[in-house]
Amino acid sequence: MYKLFFSLLPVVFLSCSIEHNQIELILKDPNPLIKNVYQNNEKHNLQILYTEIKKDSAGHPELIEHQFQVDDTKYFYPASTMKLPIVVLTLQRLNELRNESINADVDSRISISFDDTKREEETFTDLIAKIFLVSDNSASNVLINFLGYDYFNEQMKNIGLSNTVLNHKFNPDPFVKNNWNVKNDEGITISSSSAQTLIEHNKTSNLKQGNAHISNGEKKKAPLDFRFKNRSSLRDLDGVIKRIIYPELFDEKSRFNLTDDDYNFLRYWMSRFTYEDIGREYIQDSTYFDSYNKFFIYGDITSRIDRKIRVYNKLGQAYGTLTDISYIKNYEDNIEFFLSATIYVNDNEIMNDDVYEYDDLGIPFLAELARQFYKFEEE
Numbered sequence: 276m277y278k279l280f281f282s283l284l285p286v287v288f289l290s291c292s293i294e295h296n297q298i299e300l301i302l303k304d305p306n307p308l309i310k311n312v313y314q315n316n317e318k319h320n321l322q323i324l325y326t327e328i329k330k331d332s333a334g335h336p337e338l339i340e341h342q343f344q345v346d347d348t349k350y351f352y353p354a355s356t357m358k359l360p361i362v363v364l365t366l367q368r369l370n371e372l373r374n375e376s377i378n379a380d381v382d383s384r385i386s387i388s389f390d391d392t393k394r395e396e397e398t399f400t401d402l403i404a405k406i407f408l409v410s411d412n413s414a415s416n417v418l419i420n421f422l423g424y425d426y427f428n429e430q431m432k433n434i435g436l437s438n439t440v441l442n443h444k445f446n447p448d449p450f451v452k453n454n455w456n457v458k459n460d461e462g463i464t465i466s467s468s469s470a471q472t473l474i475e476h477n478k479t480s481n482l483k484q485g486n487a488h489i490s491n492g493e494k495k496k497a498p499l500d501f502r503f504k505n506r507s508s509l510r511d512l513d514g515v516i517k518r519i520i521y522p523e524l525f526d527e528k529s530r531f532n533l534t535d536d537d538y539n540f541l542r543y544w545m546s547r548f549t550y551e552d553i554g555r556e557y558i559q560d561s562t563y564f565d566s567y568n569k570f571f572i573y574g575d576i577t578s579r580i581d582r583k584i585r586v587y588n589k590l591g592q593a594y595g596t597l598t599d600i601s602y603i604k605n606y607e608d609n610i611e612f613f614l615s616a617t618i619y620v621n622d623n624e625i626m627n628d629d630v631y632e633y634d635d636l637g638i639p640f641l642a643e644l645a646r647q648f649y650k651f652e653e654e
Contacts, residue, residue: 296341298323301647308643311636312618316344319618320351320481320596322509325648326517326613338517338524338613345509347438350481351617353507354591355410356598357441359545360515362403364430365418366537369399372465381540384460387417389453407544407589408552410568412445419444420455423467428474434529436515438508440474476506484594484619488626499594499626512600513615519545520587520602520613545587548580570599571614571645574638583607584649595621597637603645610652614645 302313312319323343330336372379381403387394394417402418405411419427419441427441444451457466476482483498519541522530533541549563557563565580566573570590573580588601598617604610618640620632631637 296343297327297648297651298325298341298343301644301651302343304647306643306647308639309647312640319620320349321619322346322349322351322617323644324509324513324613324615326513327652328611328613336521338521347508347510348479350476350479350484350501350506351509351598351619352484352501352591352594352596353439353505353512353598354593354596355415355445356512356589356591356600357439357505357507358406358410358415358445359512359589359600360431360436360439361415361418361422361427361441362406363515363519363531363533363541364422364427365399365403366540367430367532368422368426370532370534370537377459377463377465378461379459379465385465386458386460386462387455388458389450389455392450392453394455403540403544404547404552404555408547408549408555408557408568409563410590412448413450416444416448416451416453417455417457420453420469421457421466423469424471426467428472431511434518434531436511438506439511439515440476440506442473442503442505473503475502476504477502479506485621485626486624489628494625494628509598509600509615509617512598513613516587516589516600516602516615517613542587545589546585570597570638570641571601571603572642572649574599574642576642592633594626595619595631597633597641599641601645603649605649608653610649612648612652614648616641616644 302309304310312321322345324345325341327339328336329339369379369381381399384396384398386396402414405414424441431437431439454469455466456464459465482501484501485498487494487496488499518525518531519538522538548565549557549567550565552558564577566576568590569586569588571586571588572584583605585604585606586601587604588599590599596617596619600615602613618637620637622632623630
């Protein structure tokens with residue numbers, strides 16, 4: 276069903292921590308969409324990871340990584356980018372259940388309930404499609420209960436992505452406090468225990484942000500404290516997507532425990548645009564334009580987009596921070612590269628007031644940044 280889009284070839288991975296590189300050449304471009312951010316890049320907590328993919332005559336890829344201000348110890352709120360490893364680990368957990376002779380796969384019907392509240396029967400595919408197409412919070416929160424916080428955090432640490440910590444669910448969601456019980460089509464409970472070990476980020480800078488914040492409708496004259504919020508790093512998130520696109524790049528202990536079908540499934544849904552969601556409600560809703568949920572290249576475009584460029588990604592948007600983690604591929608012109616970036620746009624320094632420069636500054640910057648890298652790859 277989900278077609279593999281490249282052959283599994285030996286890979287060479289070069290991690291080049293180069294500060295004065297192609298990223299800085301692009302950031303120094305006079306284009307105002309780029310220039311306005313670069314001139315104040317520290318204020319915007321800007322971090323960028325760009326990875327070239329070079330292939331020899333036999334098709335063996337070499338990954339060359341460039342970075343700008345990437346700092347694993349400097350906090351930014353990851354928002355919905357956390358949903359990518361949640362989905363990946365959901366597929367891993369389903370494999371583990373099947374190995375325990377418990378019937379569970381992406382297409383089987385599941386029952387989801389909490390006390391007297393019951394969701395309509397769905398499949399894991401339904402939930403995951405909603406997450407990638409429209410970043411659905413409710414679907415993500417069901418998967419959190421399926422996995423469990425401790426399972427998520429332990430597994431991320433085990434494969435070397437220890438900067439990524441899940442401490443809470445996603446809002447807004449009217450059922451955010453529900454600890455969903457998930458059963459397979461045989462009535463067997465397959466969700467995890469609701470027990471949780473809350474993790475404090477005590478070795479991370481920038482944990483208090485803004486000069487004030489809104490809490491329960493009231494303005495508090497104090498920064499917002501992120502010590503117990505979800506956390507990741509740009510390098511961790513970039514590492515997740517590289518493990519999906521080129522799993523053979525990593526040794527066995529650093530990979531997710533997934534099958535070829537799992538990887539194909541992930542690549543399929545990560546690369547979908549909402550217009551391709553035939554039979555679902557989003558295609559009829561103008562809110563979900565072609566490039567919805569894609570900041571890079573298309574983020575500032577609401578019209579019909581170029582069909583030949585695929586963006587495999589997961590973005591995040593909250594508390595004035597925009598982040599996108601992606602693999603960009605043009606199959607017709609044989610262009611491919613990885614790009615991950617995060618930017619903070621909150622001029623008034625009030626957190627949680629929903630007054631951020633997303634549309635005026637942040638999203639146009641990320642879209643143009645990716646277009647500039649794409650142009651570089653074309654040359």
